[in-house]
Amino acid sequence: MKPVLELAIPACAVLLMAVVGLDVSRADLGRVLSKPRLLVAGLIGPLVLLPPIALLVLWTLPMPAEIGAGMLLLAVCPVGGISNVYSYLARASTALSVTLTAASCVAAVVTMPLLTRGFELVLGRPFGFRAPVGTLAAQVFGMLVLPVVLGMTLRARAPVFAARHEAGLRRVALSGLALLLGFILWSEWARFVANVAVTAAASALFVLLAMAAGAAVARAAGADARECFTLSVEFATRNSAIATVVAITFLGDARFAVFATTYFFTEAALAGIAIVVFRRREALV
Secondary structure (H helix, E strand, C coil): CHHHHHHHHHHHHHHHHHHHHHHCCHHHHHHHHCCHHHHHHHHHHHHHHHHHHHHHHHHHCCCCHHHHHHHHHHHCCCECCHHHHHHHHHCCCHHHHHHHHHHHHHHHHHHHHHHHHHHHHHHCCCCCCCCCHHHHHHHHHHHHHHHHHHHHHHHHHCHHHHHHHHHHHHHHHHHHHHHHHHHHHHHCHHHHHHCHHHHHHHHHHHHHHHHHHHHHHHHHCCCCHHHHHHHHHHHHCECHHHHHHHHHHHCCCHHHHHHHHHHHHHHHHHHHHHHHHHHHHHHHC
16 A cells, blocks of 8 residues: 555645646745735744744653654645645635745745755754655755646646636645545554553644744734734644655654644644634734
């Protein structure tokens, strides 16, 4: 089954990133670029704050090595494409979300290898994961950067096609990814059940701290309420697909993907609550 996962998960990730590219328009870029301070905060903030948050959770909650390694791996991943859905459902700043997601994925070619190496230096590689920098950068480029660029090009050259099929393609990619991540949990069910308490607690704590960090950075950058919500979910939403691919292909062990899969569903649940709270609060304003 491993060869199937090695093909299916990257395929879902590529499709989802292509949809992100389909969603980026020149008008969106213009609106976001008119607030460069907010854009820089949304790009640099997660790189600076999420690794320390991951270390804080790691040192706060005793956990098996493979769960801790999975959390550190997820912390260096770029934004997940589902963050755009969260912003859309919350009626927040979808343009900012899409632009940050695309830019984060492009930057991941450099940031993922560097942050991974940084964790190795800080922790002395106690968890035993080490991905060759060049190989990791090449895979990130193929899975994240190329699909985003392809989607943006298709949006520019075939806007009618993009508008007609973007929503359907997004549903296919997200549904497929959720099913595949669910399958990984099922295949590692005994390990998941044995560590479900600490894995769920670490996932929830990471999400909440990341959301708080995103909101704080957004306020410091002069964002309005909609932009604050967007940055909070951009910080918390990590690309579980690329984390899972790295775990299976580079590390050769699905155990390292258990945290990423658990995080995906925990993040979705907490984001759903945040969306409901935000929309109710906005309705009262």
